[in-house]
Amino acid sequence: xRTLLLALTVSLLASAANADDPQLVIKDHKFQxxxxxxxAGVKFKLMVRNNDPTAExxxxxxxxxxxxxxxxxxxxxxxxxxxxxxxxxxxxxxQDTAKGVIVAK
Amino acid sequence: xxxxxxSQLAIKETFEPxxxxxxxxxxxxxxxxxxxxxxxxxxLAATEGLAGRGLAILGGIAAGxxxxxxxxxxxxxxxxxxxxxxxxxxxxxILLAAVLMLTFHTTWMSRHGRKLAxxxxxxxxxxxxxxxxxFALAVVVxxxxxxxxxxxxxxxxxxxxxxxxxxxxxxxxxxxxxxxxALVSYTLYRGLVAIPMRHLxxxxxxxxxxxxxxxxxxxxxxxxxxxxxxxxGERLWNTSFILPDGSWLGRALHALIGYSAAPSxxxxxxxxxxxxxxxxLARLAPDExxxxxxxxxxxxxxxxxxx
Numbered sequence: 583x584r585t586l587l588l589a590l591t592v593s594l595l596a597s598a599a600n601a602d603d604p605q606l607v608i609k610d611h612k613f614q615x616x617x618x619x620x621x622a623g624v625k626f627k628l629m630v631r632n633n634d635p636t637a638e639x640x641x642x643x644x645x646x647x648x649x650x651x652x653x654x655x656x657x658x659x660x661x662x663x664x665x666x667x668x669x670x671x672x673x674x675x676x677q678d679t680a681k682g683v684i685v686a687k
Numbered sequence: 688x689x690x691x692x693x694s695q696l697a698i699k700e701t702f703e704p705x706x707x708x709x710x711x712x713x714x715x716x717x718x719x720x721x722x723x724x725x726x727x728x729x730x731l732a733a734t735e736g737l738a739g740r741g742l743a744i745l746g747g748i749a750a751g752x753x754x755x756x757x758x759x760x761x762x763x764x765x766x767x768x769x770x771x772x773x774x775x776x777x778x779x780x781i782l783l784a785a786v787l788m789l790t791f792h793t794t795w796m797s798r799h800g801r802k803l804a805x806x807x808x809x810x811x812x813x814x815x816x817x818x819x820x821x822f823a824l825a826v827v828v829x830x831x832x833x834x835x836x837x838x839x840x841x842x843x844x845x846x847x848x849x850x851x852x853x854x855x856x857x858x859x860x861x862x863x864x865x866x867x868x869a870l871v872s873y874t875l876y877r878g879l880v881a882i883p884m885r886h887l888x889x890x891x892x893x894x895x896x897x898x899x900x901x902x903x904x905x906x907x908x909x910x911x912x913x914x915x916x917x918x919x920g921e922r923l924w925n926t927s928f929i930l931p932d933g934s935w936l937g938r939a940l941h942a943l944i945g946y947s948a949a950p951s952x953x954x955x956x957x958x959x960x961x962x963x964x965x966x967x968l969a970r971l972a973p974d975e976x977x978x979x980x981x982x983x984x985x986x987x988x989x990x991x992x993x994x
Contacts, residue, residue: 625914635848635849636844636845636846636848636849637762637841637842637844637845639838639841643927643931643932643933643948644927644949646908646912646922646932646947646949646951647912649774649775650762650766650774650838650841651766652762652763652766653763654763655763655766655767657766657767657771657774658770658771658772660772660912660913660914662921663921664921674715674838674842675715675841675842675845677711677715678711
């Protein structure tokens with residue numbers, strides 16, 4: 583049942599997300615990758631997936647975004663167009679480990 | 688951010704792991720509840736002298752806490768609603784409902800404020816009726832607590848669920864964080880009611896107008912962030928080198944007046960439009976004259992709403 587639900591969720595989300603949308607995965611309260619390159623000057627959808635059993639909050643002051651990612655879920659964060667540069671982000675609930683940076687090139 | 692990071696660094700080097708965990712959780716919870724704490728402080732001052740306001744505000748807080756638990760419980764449903772932007776729609780809805788209530792309050796006060804201030808002077812505090820306005824502000828308190836509190840609930844639930852070794856210490860830290868936020872409410876309230884009664888409501892009315900403008904701007908920013916409405920320019924300016932969003936002052940000003948270091952066009956537009964609307968409504972509202980007493984010292988009641 584759980585697998586079925588998971589498969590359903592994944593397929594539903596897959597229909598919403600493009601394969602080339604940049605993705606972040608939260609695992610053990612860390613972001614993977616911790617350094618994510620994205621194109622500058624265009625709008626894009628960052629997919630954030632939480633593989634931990636607890637909720638996390640994707641937050642970035644530079645990007646002006648704050649969004650809860652429930653456990654086992656994948657949510658879109660709409661970003662851009664960004665100027666070239668580095669935009670740090672963090673997981674608000676695990677700030678000592680969950681850290682990363684988006685690099686717009 | 689500088690301050691927050693600085694204090695975290697100090698925490699890491701100085702203390703035992705359990706104390707570190709406690710302080711980290713204290714900081715997270717305090718930061719989340721600070722905004723609600725400031726709202727409660729302003730509302731307490733704005734309802735000074737109204738009969739039954741203690742009960743109304745406590746009721747608002749209690750409803751907010753229950754609401755926070757429910758929202759946290761449905762976090763995954765909300766997150767996946769509306770093709771992944773359910774959270775933004777929900778947050779914006781809560782913010783705009785609060786803006787509506789705050790606008791009602793300032794309009795009501797610009798009508799009754801002068802009379803209220805003179806009545807409170809005459810017949811004493813906690814004796815004057817202002818039920819409608821009180822209800823509106825209790826709702827605002829409830830919404831603020833619910834919005835900020837749901838994240839605290841998720842955070843604390845995460846600690847409980849992960850059977851963290853310092854879970855007890857982290858819960859204690861969270862509790863202290865809530866108490867500190869309540870202390871901020873109380874301090875702000877005491878500071879505001881030190882203002883003489885004839886000026887108090889002009890000050891709180893001005894603060895509430897800015898609070899509403901800030902919330903409207905935030906709602907617009909959230910909706911633009913979800914690509915629901917156009918952003919009219921991602922960042923109009925950037926003052927993060929002077930006052931970053933993550934600093935304590937930046938956070939406090941964010942809650943009080945909607946400060947944002949790099950606001951989007953639609954955010955600034957919503958801020959300005961809301962403030963203009965509130966000032967216009969306050970000026971259009973027919974003024975209820977105080978029954979007795981000198982009109983002169985009370986004549987300034989509407990000043991803050993005008994400026």
